[in-house]
Amino acid sequence: IDSLTGPITLTQGASGGGVAFTIDNDDVDKRALLLNAANTTADILDIDARPLTTANAIKIDANELTSGSAINIDVDDALTSATTKSLVKIDYDKSGVTAAETINSTTGLDINLADAATNHADGTVTMIGAQIDVDSANAQGTIEQKGIVLNIAADGTGDANKTLGIDMEVVDGGTDIK
Numbered sequence: 001i002d003s004l005t006g007p008i009t010l011t012q013g014a015s016g017g018g019v020a021f022t023i024d025n026d027d028v029d030k031r032a033l034l035l036n037a038a039n040t041t042a043d044i045l046d047i048d049a050r051p052l053t054t055a056n057a058i059k060i061d062a063n064e065l066t067s068g069s070a071i072n073i074d075v076d077d078a079l080t081s082a083t084t085k086s087l088v089k090i091d092y093d094k095s096g097v098t099a100a101e102t103i104n105s106t107t108g109l110d111i112n113l114a115d116a117a118t119n120h121a122d123g124t125v126t127m128i129g130a131q132i133d134v135d136s137a138n139a140q141g142t143i144e145q146k147g148i149v150l151n152i153a154a155d156g157t158g159d160a161n162k163t164l165g166i167d168m169e170v171v172d173g174g175t176d177i178k
Contacts, residue, residue, distance in 0.1 A: 012020040025032035
């Protein structure tokens with residue numbers, strides 16, 4: 001197929017028995033999927049996963065990654081007008097009342113780096129859970145830079161005995177904060 005004119009809808013019935021749409025690209029140096037969108041005011045990719053209960057809305061399995069990233073967000077901002085934006089936004093709204101003796105646990109960002117190998121004595125392994133670099137080319141104007149902003153129960157609502165700004169456990173003899 002050289003081109004299709006849309007909109008195009010692909011529907012698989014409830015008993016389709018397999019993946020609804022597969023792209024099998026064996027050309028190792030070409031993209032498998034390119035979305036070339038002219039959108040300016042509508043989402044380019046919209047995933048409606050409301051019925052999802054126990055699987056992942058997006059799963060990336062990159063077991064042979066040697067350089068590059070599993071996710072790469074590259075934003076080149078040359079705007080000179082007033083803007084307010086987020087490069088990654090997690091908006092979680094809990095509205096259900098948690099029942100008595102029920103645990104509702106949510107983690108906004110879960111990073112787990114685990115080295116299960118027995119490394120060579122001359123090897124070097126560096127794992128960084130999160131690296132934040134905030135830098136400006138000059139100090140003209142009002143430059144405000146913050147590495148982390150924590151607002152924990154800032155509205156005054158919370159259990160003071162169970163509310164922590166930072167909860168940290170570091171190996172004995174290690175540096176807690178530097």
